[in-house]
Amino acid sequence: MASSAKPTICELPRSHADRPRHPDQQRAKLPLKARKDAALATLNGEHGAAAGNGQGLTKAELVAWRRTVHMFPELGYQESYTQELILSELKAMGVSGKPLAGTGVMADLKAKAPGKTLMLRSDIDALPVQEENDHAFVSRHPKVMHACGHDAHIAILLGATKLLRQQPLGQGTVRLNFQPAEEGLNGAGAMIEAGILQGVDATIGYHIWQHLPVGQIGVVTGPAMAAVDRFEITLEGKGGHAAMPSKAIDPIVIAAQLITAFQSIVSRNMNPFDTAVVSVCSLHGGDAFNVIPPRVTMEGTVRTFNPAVQDLIERRMGELVRGIPKSYGATGTLAYHRENPALVNDATMADFCRQIAAEVVGKKNVKNPEPSMGGEDHAFYQELVPGCYVFLGSAPKKREIFFHHHPRFDFDEDVLPIGAEFMARAARAWLG
Ligand SMILES: [Zn+2]
Numbered sequence: 525m526a527s528s529a530k531p532t533i534c535e536l537p538r539s540h541a542d543r544p545r546h547p548d549q550q551r552a553k554l555p556l557k558a559r560k561d562a563a564l565a566t567l568n569g570e571h572g573a574a575a576g577n578g579q580g581l582t583k584a585e586l587v588a589w590r591r592t593v594h595m596f597p598e599l600g601y602q603e604s605y606t607q608e609l610i611l612s613e614l615k616a617m618g619v620s621g622k623p624l625a626g627t628g629v630m631a632d633l634k635a636k637a638p639g640k641t642l643m644l645r646s647d648i649d650a651l652p653v654q655e656e657n658d659h660a661f662v663s664r665h666p667k668v669m670h671a672c673g674h675d676a677h678i679a680i681l682l683g684a685t686k687l688l689r690q691q692p693l694g695q696g697t698v699r700l701n702f703q704p705a706e707e708g709l710n711g712a713g714a715m716i717e718a719g720i721l722q723g724v725d726a727t728i729g730y731h732i733w734q735h736l737p738v739g740q741i742g743v744v745t746g747p748a749m750a751a752v753d754r755f756e757i758t759l760e761g762k763g764g765h766a767a768m769p770s771k772a773i774d775p776i777v778i779a780a781q782l783i784t785a786f787q788s789i790v791s792r793n794m795n796p797f798d799t800a801v802v803s804v805c806s807l808h809g810g811d812a813f814n815v816i817p818p819r820v821t822m823e824g825t826v827r828t829f830n831p832a833v834q835d836l837i838e839r840r841m842g843e844l845v846r847g848i849p850k851s852y853g854a855t856g857t858l859a860y861h862r863e864n865p866a867l868v869n870d871a872t873m874a875d876f877c878r879q880i881a882a883e884v885v886g887k888k889n890v891k892n893p894e895p896s897m898g899g900e901d902h903a904f905y906q907e908l909v910p911g912c913y914v915f916l917g918s919a920p921k922k923r924e925i926f927f928h929h930h931p932r933f934d935f936d937e938d939v940l941p942i943g944a945e946f947m948a949r950a951a952r953a954w955l956g
């Protein structure tokens with residue numbers, strides 16, 4: 525699930541090499557074995573047998589993968605530890621993966637008989653969040669945390685791979701996509717440019733989901749996650765002494781008017797049966813209590829499902845940003861960027877995923893949750909091939925629930941075997 529904030533991308537860059545990086549994180553410099561051992565030490569035998577016994581897939585193994593990734597998280601396009609772990613674990617299963625789009629990984633599981641190709645995708649990046657949990661496997665990297673659950677996604681896809689390797693596939697190919705940089709840096713675009721969709725007939729993506737209890741799976745038909753737009757506004761007034769406002773043009777007063785006026789777009793310009801969010805999330809102006817600043821800048825996000833609504837909001841924001849400052853003798857400029865498109869689940873793929881979900885968690889635990897105004901760059905794949913994006917319930921039943929991107933985000937690890945089984949079954953059934 526993409527965060528809407530921070531990265532200062534102006535347009536979607538053309539290749540991963542052009543994409544902006546977060547400032548380098550302070551990393552623990554540890555070899556892979558030491559990182560895995562550190563995670564194993566947190567298990568304390570609480571999940572049964574020690575991980576990696578070479579037999580069937582155990583929950584301990586899934587938990588160990590998840591915690592190794594969780595303890596050493598990396599931001600978008602910096603996932604070198606994570607990539608090393610994925611390549612190494614695939615190799616141990618006899619699967620040769622290759623790096624793609626810098627820090628991503630692609631691998632194919634091929635049956636002897638030719639057939640269709642289904643892509644299974646996990647995102648792998650963390651967020652610039654300082655973790656506030658106090659469990660044993662807390663992030664060892666300051667100000668970097670798997671606060672969205674992509675650590676779970678990696679464990680689930682490695683687990684599904686192990687399940688798929690236990691028995692030969694009937695026909696066709698499973699394309700594994702471990703995608704970097706989902707959180708606002710369009711890793712999906714980078715993987716597409718690098719060729720991940722070549723020969724792919726359909727795709728399944730998933731997110732662990734704190735809005736559903738662990739043990740449930742949610743599948744939405746049609747629009748499931750919103751289009752994500754980002755805007756930046758600059759208001760140029762005239763600075764001056766706070767005690768003599770008539771000699772200045774105060775951009776802070778204009779900003780206040782503009783923020784209020786934006787709320788009239790959803791309440792007064794849109795069809796009430798359509799859905800949208802307009803949020804101003806950052807506001808900067810002034811450095812002193814007694815100085816009217818010359819300039820105010822604002823940033824925020826717009827979320828929509830319908831391109832006509834998206835067009836309407838962009839047009840109305842432009843009119844307000846030009847018109848309101850002008851009426852005060854100031855100028856306003858709007859930079860409006862369309863990031864992810866809306867994520868729309870193919871009806872046939874959604875029905876298929878619902879049926880597989882029922883096999884894994886029972887029909888009564890398959891839910892049809894509300895669409896989310898959050899964004900997700902799996903939408904780029906689903907623009908090009910039919911796909912479904914599934915929500916795997918992960919909310920703990922006995923602990924307080926902290927949602928995605930919270931510094932105390934933590935999910936129920938029981939979702940890991942459910943996710944792995946769902947993805948492996950889906951792949952086997954879809955390829956036939
Ligand atoms: Zn997220």
Ligand SMILES: [Zn+2]
Pocket residue numbers: 525526672673674706731
């Ligand atoms: Zn996410």
